[in-house]
Amino acid sequence: MANNFQDLRNTVKGVILTPGDEGYLESLKRWSEASVKPAAVVVQPDNAEEVSKTVKYATANAIPLTVMSGGHATSGSSSSDGGMVLDLRRINSVHVNPAGQTVTFGGGCKWAQVDEACAKHGLATVGGTVNHTGVGGFILGGGMGWLTPKLGLTIDNLLSAQVVLADGSIVTASEKENDDLFWALRGAGQNFGVVTSFTLRLYHQEKVYAGPIIFTLDKLPAVVAFTNWFHHNHTGNEAFWAGVCGSAPGASDPAIMCMVFRSGSQKEGEEFYKPLLNLGPLNVLAAEMQYHKANDLVPHCEERVRRLQGGANFVMPLDVDFVQRIADEFLAFVEDKGIGGGSMCMFECVPWGKVISVPKDATAYPSRGEFYHFATVIMWQDEELDDEVRQFQRNLLGKVREKGHQGPGGQYANYVAEKMNPKLMFGDSLGRLRVLKKKFDPNNVFYKWHGLWAAEP
Template sequence: MGSTSDVYASLKEMFESSGSKAQVIFPGDGEVYEQSIKRWSEHCEKRASCVVKVTTPDDVTTTVKFICEHKIPFVVKGGGHSTSGSASIEDGLVIDLGLMRKVTVDEQERTINVEGGAIWEDVDVEAAKFGLATVGGTVNHTGVGGLTLGGGYGFLTGKYGLTIDNLLSCNIILASGSQVVASSTENTDLFWALRGAGQNFGVVTSFTFRAFPQPNPVYAGPLIFTPDKLPQIVAYANKFHTQTDGNQALLWGFSAPPPANTPVVLTALFHNGSEEEGKEFFADLIALGPVANMAAPIPYEKLNSLMNPSVGFDGRKMFSGGAFKLPLDPGFVQNLYQEFVDFVLGKNRMNESMMLFETIPYKEVVKVGNGEMAFANRGDYYNLATLFKWFDPTLDTEVRDFARTLLKKASQSAGVVQDVDIRSVRGVGQYGNYSNTDVPASEIYGSNAKKLEELKKKWDPENLFDRGTRLVPRQVVVVN
């Protein structure tokens, strides 16, 4: 076999001779290459030896077979939004789905077919042309594939459940290069695994989702408060928990955003209905006197862009997650606030970081059992997230350690359930999309981890797709 560069060059020649429109990009290709390795977090940018921008499932099959033949390390990139580093690689190959963003809506069947490289903006905008929507991410430049394969919470979760609860089928390229369909009627065990642990089993080139009527604008937007209002906001969140009918959501937490760079309490409210109804539902929160109130009627397809300014593409970033139960004790939250603020406004100035209590109703989520698909984070609790943003690479370890310590404290205490492990209350209490890939599979999948390892043996016996939460194919021992 020739040199590494010769091997990759032969892949490019293979695509050119076949008439494929796939783009094969190398480090010597200047700005085209530099853009191809860009990620949402600079923390996750690595210098790949080759980036293959595929355009069809056949391109993916060709690339996967080539990888296997030449034993090339690789990753798959969809939206490039992960902060775990699973979509980047040093001295290996990237299968980049970014040119596969077509969205097709079937108005009669109320389904949406989405190519594997699409972002949620693509889906929201196209579905809105037909007065439809599906459960997607709260930030619309997030990739459809990554969010879906890890579960998927969104503003419509309170009404319709998770993204994977509305996933009807997937087209996937396996380690063998085979193209198969996984659904409730075809390859059902693979479909079970894809809904929560999808990146461990292949390259999903398209998704089909159930869609719902969404003809009306929604009432939504941020309200910003001074920190002295935190106890009242916690009290409001406790009340929200008991009064929502699933048509609302409330995100709230702490940050110190520019230009003032001083601590504030952020809230983002959502009501799937009229402005009058929304203002009535959130009246007690509005009455607390925010220093800024940007809530207003907005078309649904614009909703998931509201948080985009606070999660831009510069800097190093890390998502981490835990869980919390309501009602919360205001004093407990005040302590978390102080610890968070002391860290982000200390000597390292990470003021664009945030800690977010994602109060998205879970009534529909828990109607599905934790054993019905690989996803195992269903319970009577909410997701708690931190997003740290910094610029100095020497702080990477310090940020990771602080985030883990803070979230462990918050999750285990969880306010009114002091010193009780949240995992004892159904579900694992850990959202896989907010986790790093170095955690044990049992922390993300609970008792489903064993079955997933058995399915790895069937569908990916050589563990070709090894970049997500670690699942090692389970060897089946036959006793004579």
């Protein structure tokens, strides 16, 4: 095998990049600078057939394989140190079927492409709460967004997927074809193959009221009280975040940031969120907009910085003293290290009624329960802080988990940047997933995300 992978270049069409090639360094970029790793080769195929050839080449030559959709994961799971990255970004077409109310799109798309294509027809599906993430990892990890309270998880709206398996075969997974694989894809999909195409159900979508509302830190008890009020009074049309950040729109100092969402007019939104608006915010940027614009409110932040995401769950009601301790500890750390900026921690109230209406064993997704999710994003520049940041986040999330849903299956995998005990991650689905793993990927080719075994290669 030559250093420039000439035999691979002769086999696979598309773009193949090795160290020294123009475009190679650009291909390694990730949302987090801490996730950049020097792959031996990056393959950017044009279609499922070329993905199949790539997978066969990697397995035949025992090359560790990593799949990348959008590169947003801060775990490093879409990067490879010395192996192969199968970069799907050239597989990015979007086809909307307005009459059938479905959308089919490539595994290398970002949500902005899907949202905008659907919006032209007044339609939407369940995407995330930001639009700069890739579709692949998000969907296969479950998919939770602003429309989840009304429409469920993204996987609950997945109709079919085109998958390249570890042996290179190209199959369709749906309720009618390879239904066991379809079950596994919905919640643990990165363990089973490369999804080159998704088809999702669409819905007519009205305008929404959405955006940030900023408060000074002294309003935290009142914001916590509103969060508890929200839990009891939401109608299934709303979703809400509240937390603290190093800086926020209209606030150069640490502040409380709330993100509000409600399907409907500004008048309807302001009426529902009146108890929050009456608290005297520092800045109100929430407004009426098209749904796809609501997913564009959290900026991509193009600057090259190190980022780390993390997640835990929490149950209601929130105790104000507990929230205050978490907020104080988070802000003290990021201020002490001089890394406030875009760093934040959020208690995310995405109502779960629709999610738990689907039986737990209907999909591999393990986290259908009466709890919400807590998320952190820490941003920094100095590589020497890497270990300290990771340890701080690990400790903080541990404290949140102590107050959350106990037992396996309570973790939203898309927020986790570190490997976790498979039983904790996959809950009661783990046994069936391991059986299917032996069927579809017996040599564990796809292991880079949250694996199904305690020790991965």
